[in-house]
Amino acid sequence: MGMENVSGSSGRRVKRAGIRDVARLAGVAPMTVSRALSFPHRVSIETREKIAAAIAATGYIPNRVASNLSSNQTMTIGAVIPTLRNSIAADFTEGFSRALKARGYHLLLGNSDFIPEGEETIVAEFLARRVDGVYLTGATHTAKTRKMLRDNAIPTVEIASLPEDPIDMAVGFSNFDAAYEVTRMLAEQGYRRVALFTTFTKDNERQVERQAGYRAAVRDFGLDTDPRFVAELEMDLKAAGRQLRVLVGERPDVDALFCTGDFIAAGALFEAQRLGIRVPDDLAIAGFEGLEIAENLNPSLTTVRIPRFEIGSRAGTMLLDRIAGKDVEQRVVDMGFEIIKRGSTATPATLRRETAS
């Protein structure tokens, strides 16, 4: 009793010191040891020192599992990410993770692979593990996921969108507006035949929204609506290159290309270079996300800067505040975006000529 089993490398079982062992050695009650660790100032200095000595002597490592069970909180947040191989999700998570660390919380991670049913399984497991809160990427979830989280009153934050009906809280930006504004900017710069490359829109409302924003602007500004101007492709540089060849094959007169991801845009830009298509003179290219690479490309890439890290860390503080019982005034927080105009979408040559004359 008071000693945990440890499977030693030699195969024999060793007992690990427990709080009762520490207490005995320090000549105090187990409860006092517990207090010394959780609320040091509630214990006298001498006792604290005796306990510290006993802990050092026994090599005691507190058992958070037992502590979690007893105190009914795990100091753990469950996070569902589509995949880590995705800079933007990684940045959200990084910001989030830092906010947690600052308050002693830890991150349990699950990959959904962009599949809502996968997310559902992970969330169920999170609930079984009694996480104190849940972080979800995006706003597309199964009905069961939503119900589980709500019925169990789990503080939850959804990242990257602005859902109309959040499960609990959300931090993000308007994907629709951002795409609309990029398209408007292109229209105002004089481009008329603007193509769109998005990644797959299935179960990904962010891409859906971006596509919708683009379409709305195309309509509002009277741009060319050829359906061949819109393509969904894998999040892959090579796929972007391939699709660019298709596009210029079908519509050689395309004058601008909006990609809902900077890597897609980079892939298209590289392919354009290979094809001898001058950017932006023959074709303007705009990206999305504001990754570091965008400003280093030649020409530098016009893009939408998303406050990725900030969204993550804001989500973290909101979630922890909620867990701590503080009132969260605003359930859906819009962190905005910023269009960064760069060389890849300079005013087109035709316009320049007109302006010059």
Place this chain on the structure above:
Amino acid sequence: MGMENVSGSSGRRVKRAGIRDVARLAGVAPMTVSRALSFPHRVSIETREKIAAAIAATGYIPNRVASNLSSNQTMTIGAVIPTLRNSIAADFTEGFSRALKARGYHLLLGNSDFIPEGEETIVAEFLARRVDGVYLTGATHTAKTRKMLRDNAIPTVEIASLPEDPIDMAVGFSNFDAAYEVTRMLAEQGYRRVALFTTFTKDNERQVERQAGYRAAVRDFGLDTDPRFVAELEMDLKAAGRQLRVLVGERPDVDALFCTGDFIAAGALFEAQRLGIRVPDDLAIAGFEGLEIAENLNPSLTTVRIPRFEIGSRAGTMLLDRIAGKDVEQRVVDMGFEIIKRGSTATPATLRRETAS
């Protein structure tokens, strides 16, 4: 008893069903419910169905925290990653995470920010949470980290290097050999003044090894040893561009540049384009990691392909085998690397001329 507290959104406390509630409703003993969930075939079909009905009726969600405490295993692996904002670490982790998922294990994540003391804190927390195994990035750890893991006999796997004295197990490749081979290849192609850009080597034995491999090859093949050929910089495209300007300012005759990261190489390549330095005619550039972007650049980038995903997943299966008590024959697994020659390091113009004559 048998009911857990749930803090309802309305503030009132609701009792959550426990295994005893399910048992009562199904008319069986709690133990039978536990068995029905863990070893269904050990329970008769009728009983199983009664229990399933009771679970559905109560909305029972098993409490893994209690289960973990009682069974003394958490089905959790703790992973320390320097940062998620790093494609290569993300790929390792992704492969690892998939291997875990296949066997029902979950991932607890901690960021060390490349600081060994940060890692130490995280590992201590992992031990307190009684993770079943630990995943560490790299082979640079504090003495205390090593001691904690060994004394507690925690199955551990170190990723990305081939440590001489692994804490327990390791999966990686020889960073030294890879860098040596790239440098040799450049030497054999006729380059004599080969520069090196690495990221910071402090507490990062992978970069140290790569730099050492480069230096060994420089020596073995009689290349120019000007110390100004070696630079350590941030993992940042812009920093690479800046450093390239410094380099060509100091040594305009540099004929090749080896970067120990593909993004660094890309940054250098973009800057070269801006400076009017032709690649590979004026300057050859080689990268490291084998990221997707490498093959899409213009010219496409020579690089070292690391089996990132495979390293992660192999590490996962090794760790779980070890936890399952299977013997792991090989403690340090070398997953190799592959040099991919592409356009950015074609034979230099001077050599081409000679060859042609």
Place this chain on the structure above:
DNA sequence: CTATTGAATGTTACCGGTACCATCAAAGGC
């Protein structure tokens, strides 16, 4: 027909902490 066996199920105690309440001595108030 009784002993043996094994599948299905039950009983009990325990995993290692902490919530909650009790106790007790010293300090402070009037």
Place this chain on the structure above:
DNA sequence: GCCTTTGATGGTACCGGTAACATTCAATAG
């Protein structure tokens, strides 16, 4: 000087499962 308050510590039960062992009973063997 007596009562209340405060700080330090202790005792006990309990968190919600499961390990280990016990029990029951029908099927099979001898």
